[in-house]
Amino acid sequence: MQDRRVIIDTDPGIDDALALILAFNSPELKVEAITTVSGNVPLEDATRNALQILEVLDLPEPPPVACGAAWPIVREPLAARHVHGEDGLGDIAVLTNAGGGPRYPRPTLSPVGTSAVELILSLLSESPGEISIIALGPLTNIALALESNPAAFSQVQEVIVMGGAVNGIGNVTETAEFNFYADPDAASRVIRSGTPIAVIGLDVTTRTLLTPAALEASTRDRRDRVAEFITDVSSKYFEVSLQRRGLSGCPLHDPLAVGVAIDRSFVTLESFRADVETEGHLTAGMLVADRRKRAAQPAGPTIRAAVDVQSERFINFFLSRALP
Numbered sequence: 340m341q342d343r344r345v346i347i348d349t350d351p352g353i354d355d356a357l358a359l360i361l362a363f364n365s366p367e368l369k370v371e372a373i374t375t376v377s378g379n380v381p382l383e384d385a386t387r388n389a390l391q392i393l394e395v396l397d398l399p400e401p402p403p404v405a406c407g408a409a410w411p412i413v414r415e416p417l418a419a420r421h422v423h424g425e426d427g428l429g430d431i432a433v434l435t436n437a438g439g440g441p442r443y444p445r446p447t448l449s450p451v452g453t454s455a456v457e458l459i460l461s462l463l464s465e466s467p468g469e470i471s472i473i474a475l476g477p478l479t480n481i482a483l484a485l486e487s488n489p490a491a492f493s494q495v496q497e498v499i500v501m502g503g504a505v506n507g508i509g510n511v512t513e514t515a516e517f518n519f520y521a522d523p524d525a526a527s528r529v530i531r532s533g534t535p536i537a538v539i540g541l542d543v544t545t546r547t548l549l550t551p552a553a554l555e556a557s558t559r560d561r562r563d564r565v566a567e568f569i570t571d572v573s574s575k576y577f578e579v580s581l582q583r584r585g586l587s588g589c590p591l592h593d594p595l596a597v598g599v600a601i602d603r604s605f606v607t608l609e610s611f612r613a614d615v616e617t618e619g620h621l622t623a624g625m626l627v628a629d630r631r632k633r634a635a636q637p638a639g640p641t642i643r644a645a646v647d648v649q650s651e652r653f654i655n656f657f658l659s660r661a662l663p
C-alpha cells in the first residue's frame with residue numbers, strides 16, 4: 340500500500356501521545372511534520388511533550404516539530420490539566436528511574452524555527468493534493484493557515500478532525516467537545532470552509548474504551564521504553580476517566596482519528612451541513628449538524644462526520660500497532 344502523507348497537528352495530551360505512537364508504528368502513514376497548538380496544556384508544554392514522545396519512540400529520522408498558536412483566535416486559552424496531568428502526559432515528569440533520576444528527562448530534540456502555519460503551507464504547496472492533516476487539538480493552526488493563504492491551503496487532500504459531536508452531547512459542557520470549545524471560532528471557520536473534512540467526534544470516540552485489563556495484557560511481558568511510557572501516561576487517564584465519568588476505560592479519541600487516516604472502514608461517515616456555535620451561552624463550541632431528513636439538501640458547505648464505529652476492531656488494532 341502507498342504511504343499516506345500526513346501532518347499531525349496536536350496538543351499532547353495523553354490520548355494525543357497514544358495517537359502519535361499509533362501513527363509512527365503504522366507503515367501506511369508517512370508523518371511529514373508535527374505541529375503543536377495550545378489546548379490540553381499551554382503551547383510550550385504541548386511542544387515539549389511532542390518532542391518527548393519522539394524521544395521515547397527513538398525514530399531514526401524524526402519529523403520536524405513546529406510550534407503553532409499559543410492562543411485561540413478570539414477566546415482565552417483553556418487547559419485540561421485535570422484530565423491530562425500538570426505536565427499534560429499524566430504527570431510523568433515526577434517519575435524516577437531505579438537510580439533516582441528523572442525517568443523522562445527533558446527532551447534534547449528541539450522544534451524547528453519555522454512556525455506551524457508556515458510549515459503547513461509550505462508542505463501543502465510543495466505537494467499539491469498529496470498531504471492530509473490529522474487535527475487532534477483545537478483548530479487554531481488550521482484556521483490560521485486557511486486564512487493566511489487560502490490558495491496554498493486548498494491543496495490539502497483532506498483534514499481529519501478529532502472534535503465535536505454530531506449528536507450534540509459534549510464532554511466539557513452539555514453540548515461542546517473540548518477541541519471545539521477551546522477555540523470555537525477556529526472550528527467554525529474550518530468547518531465552514533468547504534475543505535474536504537472528516538469529523539471524528541465524541542459520538543464514536545467515546546465508544547472506543549481502552550481498559551486497564553486490555554492494556555495490562557498487552558504490556559505484561561514487555562520491558563521496553565514504549566510499553567513503559569504507554570503504561571505511565573495511561574494510569575492517570577484511567578484514574579480520571581473512572582473518577583470523573585464512571586468509565587471502565589479511557590476513550591481513544593485522538594488515536595481513532597489516526598486510525599481513520601489508516602483505514603476508513605473503522606467508522607461510518609455521513610454528510611451533513613454543519614457549523615460550530617461561537618457565542619451561545621449554553622452552546623458555545625457545539626457542533627451543530629443538520630440531521631433533519633430532507634428530500635434535497637439545501638446548498639452550503641458540508642462535512643463528512645463519523646456516526647458509527649467498529650469499536651472492538653479498532654481497539655485491537657490500536658493495541659497491535661502501539662504494542663506490536
Ligand code: BDR
Nearest residue numbers: 352354355475517518592
Ligand atoms: C479531545 O480533547 C482533548 O482533551 C483530547 O486530547 C482530545 O483531542 C477529546 O474531547
Ligand code: CA
Nearest residue numbers: 352355475476
Ligand atoms: Ca488532543
